[in-house]
Amino acid sequence: MKILSVDTSATAASVALSEEGKLIGETFINTSLTHSQTLIPMVEQLLNNTKTEISDIDAIAVNAGPGSFTGVRIGVAAVKGLAFANNIPCVSVSTLESMAYNFLSTDCIVCAVMDARCSQVYNALFEIKNGVVTRLCDDRALSLDDLKNELLSVDGRIIIAGDGTDITCKYIGNEIKNAESAPVNLKYQRASSTALVAFEMINNGQTVSAQKLMPVYLRLPQAQRELNKKLGGRTK
Known part of the structure; x- marks a missing residue:
């Protein structure tokens, strides 16, 4: 096919x-x-x-x-x-969801974010384990503040990916120690x-x-x- x-x-x-x-x-x-x-x-x-x-x-x-x-x-x-x-x-x-498939070789939580303007992002969370993608929430539009508060309760390695990565990482700063920006070749x-x-x-x-x-x-x-x-x- x-x-x-x-x-x-x-x-x-x-x-x-x-x-x-x-x-x-x-x-x-x-x-x-x-x-x-x-x-x-x-x-x-x-x-x-x-x-x-x-x-x-x-x-x-x-x-x-x-x-x-x-x-x-x-x-x-x-x-x-x-x-x-x-x-x-x-x-x-x-x-x-397509963004999450950039990370099939990495066990992690993918936080996919797209800039929705007005201090909001389009977002969904996905767990990658042994090459299998599991959706953790529906696609949604939410504020950066709400996303930060949610990520504070997520255990394990978090990789933030998408064109909203930079604004998200800047907003959460160093408050979420287990979160990191995706490398540039996998960000988009x-x-x-x-x-x-x-x-x-x-x-x-x-x-x-x-x-x-x-x-x-x-x-x-x-x-x-x-x-x-x-x-x-x-x-x-």
Whole structure:
């Protein structure tokens, strides 16, 4: 089974091609160019370099959120287009869960964090033991203060990963002695890890059609929150 995987959920972007859990190729960039400029050329280059036709792909996976509203929309829209045109099933992967799969070789607690602005992060915790990932909580948006208080009660080695790593580590300072920042080569979500999550989900029958694939948001967009605030409605 060949899986094409995509991540555009934050500043970095990546695409990967895998087969039966084996990585065939991956492209990763972390530039100021918008994902709308880079994503499709990256997909085309990867398929060309691996001598793969889109008709050879059995499933397309995407980090569907949480993350940047614009980035998530671009990734999901691109995958929907590719999948719909070629009748390929899709896999909706949690961005935070894909980060945990960067650490399969390390027994630890992965604290996946993405900058949600306003002193908040998108977060989930995962335990890695003997190469098996166990989710400890749902994906959520919470304040840095609430996250710090929760981590104070977590035993064992904690690795903080994601584009919210620096702000999280700065906020908790030296208060959590068993917490550390992920090394730079493992800090960010990558499409190759998205593929690992997707492979397990496909084996469990967790695919969706292109029509049903949707972005996953944990908060309303800023513009909508500001409008709702003016109207006295929901602001989170």
